Amino acid sequence: MIDSLNPPTRRQLLTMIGKTGGAMALYQAMTVLGHAADSQFNGPPKLSGARPGSTVLVLGAGLAGMLAALELTKAGYKVQILEFQNRAGGRNYSVRGGDTITELGSTQQVQFAPGNYLNPGPWRIPYHHRTVLHYCKELGVELEHFAQLNHNAFIHRKDAYGGKPQRYRDLYVDFKGHVAELLSKSLNAGALDTAVTAEDKAKLFQAMREWGVLDKSMAYTKGMHVGEQRGWERAPGGGVNGAPIPGDVGTLSDTLSTKVWEQIGFYTEHVMQTTMFQPKGGMDHIGKAFAAKVGKLIRYNTKVTKIAQDDKGVSASWVDTKTGATGETHADWMVCTIPAPVLNQMDFQISETKKAAIRALPYGNSVKIGLEMKRRFWETDYAIYGGHSFTDQPIGLISYPTGNFFGDGPAVILGAYPFGIGAYMLAGMTPEKRIAAALDQGQVFHPAEYKSEFRSGATVAWSRMPWILGCCATWTEESREKHYQDLVAMEGRIVLAGEHCSYYGCWQEGALLSSLDAITRLHQRALAA
Amino acid sequence: MGSKHKFGLVGFAAMTALVAATCAKPGFAQDRPGPSGGDAAVAASGKEIFEQICQACHMPDAKGGGEPGARVPALAGNKNLANKDYPIIILLKGRGGMPWFTDILTKEQIAAVITYVRGHFNDYKDPVTVADIERIGVANPPVPDCNCGH
Numbered sequence: 001m002i003d004s005l006n007p008p009t010r011r012q013l014l015t016m017i018g019k020t021g022g023a024m025a026l027y028q029a030m031t032v033l034g035h036a037a038d039s040q041f042n043g044p045p046k047l048s049g050a051r052p053g054s055t056v057l058v059l060g061a062g063l064a065g066m067l068a069a070l071e072l073t074k075a076g077y078k079v080q081i082l083e084f085q086n087r088a089g090g091r092n093y094s095v096r097g098g099d100t101i102t103e104l105g106s107t108q109q110v111q112f113a114p115g116n117y118l119n120p121g122p123w124r125i126p127y128h129h130r131t132v133l134h135y136c137k138e139l140g141v142e143l144e145h146f147a148q149l150n151h152n153a154f155i156h157r158k159d160a161y162g163g164k165p166q167r168y169r170d171l172y173v174d175f176k177g178h179v180a181e182l183l184s185k186s187l188n189a190g191a192l193d194t195a196v197t198a199e200d201k202a203k204l205f206q207a208m209r210e211w212g213v214l215d216k217s218m219a220y221t222k223g224m225h226v227g228e229q230r231g232w233e234r235a236p237g238g239g240v241n242g243a244p245i246p247g248d249v250g251t252l253s254d255t256l257s258t259k260v261w262e263q264i265g266f267y268t269e270h271v272m273q274t275t276m277f278q279p280k281g282g283m284d285h286i287g288k289a290f291a292a293k294v295g296k297l298i299r300y301n302t303k304v305t306k307i308a309q310d311d312k313g314v315s316a317s318w319v320d321t322k323t324g325a326t327g328e329t330h331a332d333w334m335v336c337t338i339p340a341p342v343l344n345q346m347d348f349q350i351s352e353t354k355k356a357a358i359r360a361l362p363y364g365n366s367v368k369i370g371l372e373m374k375r376r377f378w379e380t381d382y383a384i385y386g387g388h389s390f391t392d393q394p395i396g397l398i399s400y401p402t403g404n405f406f407g408d409g410p411a412v413i414l415g416a417y418p419f420g421i422g423a424y425m426l427a428g429m430t431p432e433k434r435i436a437a438a439l440d441q442g443q444v445f446h447p448a449e450y451k452s453e454f455r456s457g458a459t460v461a462w463s464r465m466p467w468i469l470g471c472c473a474t475w476t477e478e479s480r481e482k483h484y485q486d487l488v489a490m491e492g493r494i495v496l497a498g499e500h501c502s503y504y505g506c507w508q509e510g511a512l513l514s515s516l517d518a519i520t521r522l523h524q525r526a527l528a529a
Numbered sequence: 530m531g532s533k534h535k536f537g538l539v540g541f542a543a544m545t546a547l548v549a550a551t552c553a554k555p556g557f558a559q560d561r562p563g564p565s566g567g568d569a570a571v572a573a574s575g576k577e578i579f580e581q582i583c584q585a586c587h588m589p590d591a592k593g594g595g596e597p598g599a600r601v602p603a604l605a606g607n608k609n610l611a612n613k614d615y616p617i618i619i620l621l622k623g624r625g626g627m628p629w630f631t632d633i634l635t636k637e638q639i640a641a642v643i644t645y646v647r648g649h650f651n652d653y654k655d656p657v658t659v660a661d662i663e664r665i666g667v668a669n670p671p672v673p674d675c676n677c678g679h
Contacts, residue, residue, distance in 0.1 A: 104594035104601065122560065262564030271560070305598060341626025342599045362628035365585060394569045396562040417562045421569045421633055427585035463586045466595050470626050506560045 038128035038270065044138075045516050047523045050076030054526055057082070057316060057329055059307070060337035061298045062090025063508055064497040064515040066290035067135065068335045069297055072519055077526075080329060081298040082318055084467050088298055089287025090337075091121035091468070092508065095370070095458055096282070101431075103464035108431050111372070111456035113410045117282040118370030120460035122508050123414075124148065125277045128270070129509035131516070132286070136279065139289035146276035147402045149267050150387020154445050157392045160257035165389065165445050166250075171260035173213070173230040174250040177220030180212020188218070222249050263390060271507070280403060286508070299329075306347040307336065307494070314493045333522050335515070337498045339363070341469040354491055357483035361500060363470025364419055367426040369395070369438040369459040371415035376407065377449040393441040394422030410455050415442050419471070427461035434459045473500035488514070490521050571638060575645025578638050582630070583646070591650040605650035613657050615673060616643045617665045622672050636662040 056072050058065045061083035069079045095101060097112040112118075124146045125132050136143055151169035160166070186192055187201055187208075196204065208214060213226050220226070227233075227246030234245040266272055279285040291298070306317040314334040319326050336343070340361040348355065378384040378400050386402040396418035401411050415438035416426060426434050435457035443450035462471035475484070488501045497511070497518040504510030571581055580589070583604070588594050591605040609615050620639050623629040630639065636659045647653040 105588055124560070259564065266563040272563070303596075303598065344625045345598050345600065359625050361626075362623045363626050364628065388563070390562075390564060392569065418569075419561050421571060421582070424582045424585040424633075425569060428580060428582070428589070461585065463601075464594070466599060469586070469595065469599060469601060474628055 039130040040513060041130040041134065041516075043134070045071055045520050045523075047071060047075035047519065049527065050523070051526065052076070054078070054333070055080070055331040056333045056335060056522070057314060057331035058297075058335045058337070059304055059316060060084075060090065060339075060498070061088040061291070061294075061300075062337055062498065062511065063092050063287065063290065064499070064511040064518075065090075065335065065337040066287070066294050067512050067515045068337075068497060068519045069294040070290065071516070072335075072523070073294065073297070075523060077333075079294070079297050080331065081294065082302040082304055082316060082329065083298050083300050084303050084321075086300050088291040088295060088300075089284050091472070092284055092287035093121045093460075094119050094282030094284035095460070099458075101458060101460060102466065103431070103461060104466055105464065106431050108458060110458045112370070112412060112458065113372065113455075115281075115404075116372055116410060116412045118368060118412055118414070118458050118460075119278075119283040120368045120462075122283055123278065125508070126271050126273065127275045127277070129504075129507065131512040132508050133277070135512065136286060136289075139286075139293065141285050141289045142280045143277040144280045145402060146278040147386020147400070148272065148274050148276040148388075150384060150400070152382075152384050153387040153400070154389035155258055155260060155263060156390065156444050157258055160259075161250075161254055163444070165391075166258060167231070168260070168263060170230055170250065171255060171258050172264060173226065174220075174255040175260050175264070177212045177214070177226065177249065178252045178255055180208035180214055181218065181220040184208040184212075184214065184218045220249060222246050278402065304338065304346065306349075307334070308349040309334070309493050311492075332493065333526055334494045335518055335522065336494060336496050337511075337515075339468045339470070339498065340473060340500055342467070350491055350494065353486045354489070354496075357487035360479055360483050361487070362474050363462075363468070364472055364474045364506070365423045365427060365461070365463040366419050366471040367416055367423045367434070367459065367461045368414060369416040369426070369434055369457060370412045371435070371438060371442070371457050372410050372412045372455045373449075373453040374410055374455050375453060376401075376411050377446060377453055378413070379406065381449065382446065389445045391441065391444060393444070394418055394425045395438055395441045396422050398442045398445060413442075415439070415457070416459075423461075423471075424463075426459075427463050431457075431459050434461070472506035475505060488517075490518070490525060493525075495519075495522050571634060573638065573641065575641040575643075576649070578634065578642040579645055582633065583642065586627070591646065604646050607651060609673075610647050610651050611653060613643065613647065613653070613655070613661060614665055614670070616646070617657065617662055618670060618672055621662070621665060624672050 055078045058069050058079060058081040061081050065081055066088060069081050072079050094117045095110050096117045097110055097114060099110045101108040101110065151172070153168055154165035155168055155171055156165040184205060187204055209218060212220055213229055215221050215223055224246055226249060227244060230247065230249065232244045233247040236242060236244040301321045302318045303321050304316045304318045308315050313330055313332050315328050315330045317326070317328045340358050341363050344358045384400050385405050386400050388397045388399045390397045395416035399414035399417065401413065404411065418426065426437060429437060438457070439451055439454055463469060487496060495518040497515045499505055499507060499510040499514065501518070502510030502514040504513060572578055586601045587604050591603060593601040593603040595601055604610070619627065620630045620643065639662050640657045640659050643657040647657070
């Protein structure tokens with residue numbers, strides 16, 4: 001209780017608001033107090049008091065399905081999960097040496113050395129994805145840093161700098177230098193005098209000089225101060241030749257030709273900012289940690305063919321893909337996490353509006369290619385420790401591994417991660433041709449080493465993964481407006497969940513937040529029934 | 530309850546109004562590679578467009594793949610393609626798991642690839658033209674209802 005003689009502490013105030021106003025009020029209050037501004041997650045849902053004997057059938061053992069099973073079990077429901085694949089995790093997936101990757105039309109045996117892996121699906125966790133981070137902590141998943149922004153990695157464009165990759169650091173410093181010089185020229189010419197006060201004009205001059213590292217005449221030129229940001233022709237040393245020598249700066253035209261503002265903007269996005277995390281040893285440790293809790297509830301190799309409900313309960317008809325046996329599972333309630341490209345082909349007893357929503361939800365395509373190299377030449381020969389080098393070729397980027405810095409022996413570079421055109425181009429190739437294309441394109445960054453150090457490759461084209469036929473949901477503002485609420489609405493005894501039922505599309509955070517919302521509504525309805 | 534409590538609730542009402550304003554714009558950004566890769570140039574000929582884009586899902590033989598209930602439909606021997614408006618609508622608007630391709634392909638490329646798929650993997654030899662694409666764009670017909678996986 002609040003002591004009426006003393007001001008309430010922040011915690012007391014929040015507790016009070018939570019009790020009187022419920023979770024959303026608590027969240028709003030926390031937001032204003034600066035706690036939760038970047039997440040809708042307020043902690044696990046703490047459901048309790050399920051009616052004795054109540055049952056829930058969960059379709060899909062990805063993160064959304066397993067979280068639903070975990071929390072509903074805690075609430076007292078008897079839960080069963082049906083899973084099409086022979087493993088849990090869904091898109092939370094890592095491949096290692098000895099694994100088999102089965103796509104439509106091809107099979108690969110992964111040859112990576114022990115300890116190496118590729119995360120074909122999710123691979124990084126922003127600091128504000130509080131739901132993922134919470135359950136990693138609760139389930140004992142060890143997280144490590146994921147290097148996102150690396151100033152020393154490259155940007156390559158065929159039409160910039162004669163196709164020679166440039167360090168992000170150099171381009172970033174050149175870009176702001178030139179922009180600062182131009183703005184200061186405009187200010188000097190009085191071009192902005194109607195837009196800024198004299199006082200702000202003086203401050204802007206100072207800002208442009210310091211931010212752009214301009215010289216005494218307010219020009220962006222080669223010099224020691226620029227060298228302190230951009231690096232050196234000769235780096236600082238000791239003794240006789242200790243003095244550094246600054247390098248040349250890029251011209252305005254060369255700088256603009258790289259479109260480096262796109263990378264600057266990318267790293268400024270809320271979901272792309274540092275700090276990022278990854279599970280140590282592979283993203284699938286999250287799925288495995290959930291499966292350690294709910295794995296005994298999962299029926300694997302079970303292909304659902306029909307979903308029905310009436311006023312008494314739900315049912316799913318299925319085929320066991322190993323034995324051919326058929327069956328029907330009944331329950332009081334259902335959480336369906338089957339991805340839309342598969343769900344839209346199913347015999348699904350649900351309203352036309354929800355069917356329309358499911359059918360209006362195309363999935364984007366993406367490809368990942370892991371290239372195992374004999375040694376970490378990007379570290380030893382280029383001083384690149386994690387982060388991404390971008391290219392306008394179909395591979396999109398290459399990304400350097402964060403784990404096991406300075407390690408000996410083979411390591412896996414992410415050799416491609418495009419969406420869109422680049423992803424279609426690569427996905428249409430056989431895995432062998434995809435890997436060859438990734439080596440051809442990626443060698444622009446490391447020409448001396450890329451092919452000679454290559455050991456083995458593995459790739460996943462999401463459009464050819466037979467259990468999902470795509471990567472993740474593509475919403476537009478128009479389709480959100482028209483269909484989103486229809487998709488997420490609980491209908492009778494069935495509620496959908498997954499990243500496609502969230503505003504965090506393509507992120508695990510979206511899958512988990514969607515699941516928590518879905519089971520909270522399911523529980524409320526079950527108690528009211 | 531003392532006066533501090535009342536003050537707290539008044540403050541809370543003000544907070545709620547403030548939050549309502551800032552909650553209006555949820556984050557849309559998905560995990561994605563970032564700038565570049567999506568800029569790659571798609572070829573002009575129908576055959577090359579098919580190879581660069583369509584066969585990612587429909588497979589090189591245009592026979593699709595997967596199993597009943599989780600299928601990518603075949604384009605080869607597909608009777609729906611007899612009416613050329615059908616594939617035009619699908620490419621302009623998407624259908625089921627397949628997205629629209631207006632972000633990626635020009636009208637010329639859409640016409641070329643449909644002409645190729647209808648003529649090469651089927652026996653519908655009448656070409657699809659940019660005028661056909663524009664006609665469908667203006668008419669704006671609904672996406673045909675079908676279970677496209679079957």
